[in-house]
Amino acid sequence: MNENRNRVVLITGASSGIGQACANHLHQKGYRVYGTSRQARPHATGISKTEDIHSTAFEMIQMNVDYDDSVAQGVEFILDREGRLDVVVNNAGFGVAGSVEDTTIEEAKSQFETNFFGAVRLCRAALPIMRRQQSGYIVNISSGAGLISIPFQGMYSATKFALEGMTEALHMEVKPFDIHMVLIEPGDFRTKFTANRRKTVASQQNAVYLEKFTASLGVMEADETRGLSPIKIAHILEQIIETPSPRLRYLVGLSSGVAIILKKILPYRLSEWVLMKHYKLL
Ligand SMILES: NC(=O)c1ccc[n+]([C@@H]2O[C@H](COP(=O)([O-])OP(=O)(O)OC[C@H]3O[C@@H](n4cnc5c(N)ncnc54)[C@H](OP(=O)(O)O)[C@@H]3O)[C@@H](O)[C@H]2O)c1
Numbered sequence: 001m002n003e004n005r006n007r008v009v010l011i012t013g014a015s016s017g018i019g020q021a022c023a024n025h026l027h028q029k030g031y032r033v034y035g036t037s038r039q040a041r042p043h044a045t046g047i048s049k050t051e052d053i054h055s056t057a058f059e060m061i062q063m064n065v066d067y068d069d070s071v072a073q074g075v076e077f078i079l080d081r082e083g084r085l086d087v088v089v090n091n092a093g094f095g096v097a098g099s100v101e102d103t104t105i106e107e108a109k110s111q112f113e114t115n116f117f118g119a120v121r122l123c124r125a126a127l128p129i130m131r132r133q134q135s136g137y138i139v140n141i142s143s144g145a146g147l148i149s150i151p152f153q154g155m156y157s158a159t160k161f162a163l164e165g166m167t168e169a170l171h172m173e174v175k176p177f178d179i180h181m182v183l184i185e186p187g188d189f190r191t192k193f194t195a196n197r198r199k200t201v202a203s204q205q206n207a208v209y210l211e212k213f214t215a216s217l218g219v220m221e222a223d224e225t226r227g228l229s230p231i232k233i234a235h236i237l238e239q240i241i242e243t244p245s246p247r248l249r250y251l252v253g254l255s256s257g258v259a260i261i262l263k264k265i266l267p268y269r270l271s272e273w274v275l276m277k278h279y280k281l282l
Contacts, residue, residue, distance in 0.1 A: 004030035007241075008082045010075070012036045012065055012122065013092030014058070017191030018141060018230040022089060025234035027058035034078050036063035036092065065092045065118030075125040084133060087241050088126045090119035091141040093159075095193060097217055098200030099209045100154040107200050108155045115159035120166065127174065136179045137241050140167050141233075144187045144256035148263050148271075151279050152203070152216045171248050182246050184236065185260075187253025188227030194220075215280035228253050 014035025146160030
């Protein structure tokens with residue numbers, strides 16, 4: 001507990017769901033936790049504590065991972081205050097729903113801006129600090145959809161596949177500096193992710209896909225609503241940052257496990273059939 005008190009943790013997207021559960025849990029365990037939200041009220045320095053808004057006990061700072069300046073400012077604020085940064089959790093994200101044909105380039109870019117480039121921005125801001133310290137953990141919250149693509153979630157899946165690829169490379173690059181890169185791949189979890197999902201404009205108008213899109217989305221929403229509590233991820237995160245040699249990947253939740261087992265053991269055509277059946281495409 002006392003050792004934890006000196007470890008500084010930054011978690012993006014801590015105003016709800018997985019990020020909030022992780023921030024609360026690590027705060028309770030004695031870590032010095034900074035969570036981020038776009039909604040945090042700026043104060044004189046442009047960064048603020050927002051216990052008043054989110055009534056959380058950990059500290060909340062304003063950060064929009066879509067912008068270089070916002071990420072740099074947030075990291076600088078923590079470094080000025082604490083003089084170190086031990087753990088970064090790239091969690092901020094959302095889902096875009098719609099067939100690939102019904103997703104504009106702008107809609108696709110906005111998905112990548114947050115889910116992929118947001119994590120890249122924070123990795124780039126944190127790495128010089130961690131290299132100087134010769135220690136650190138960067139945990140990227142991926143998804144089961146980063147291992148097996150979900151129909152009508154093509155752009156969301158693409159951001160998570162990209163995150164997986166980037167993290168694999170970074171894992172090798174920063175090993176010599178004793179920096180640990182980790183991927184958590186959640187299955188279905190009960191959070192505001194479902195309510196925050198953005199349907200592309202054309203997906204709600206294009207009759208070509210509408211019926212199957214609606215049916216598939218209904219399955220996803222039901223799976224998520226019946227999903228696990230995000231506290232499970234918080235416990236796994238704690239184990240990861242307490243381990244001197246964490247693995248690269250941690251699958252959490254049944255749906256992630258099933259997805260990867262299916263993809264590994266079945267011929268592709270068969271695993272795709274199972275997926276299409278599950279999402280009511282057949
Ligand atoms: N729930 C699931 O079943 C599930 C499964 C697999 C993976 N995941 C992944 O888990 C992560 C967390 O999702 P969740 O389920 O906890 O969803 P959530 O309850 O909707 O929380 C999303 C968080 O991300 C933040 N956020 C969104 N866009 C942001 C931006 N541009 N800059 C900074 N923060 C931003 C939100 O904060 P503000 O709006 O306050 O800024 C919020 O705190 C995501 O990366 C998601 O892809 C979730």
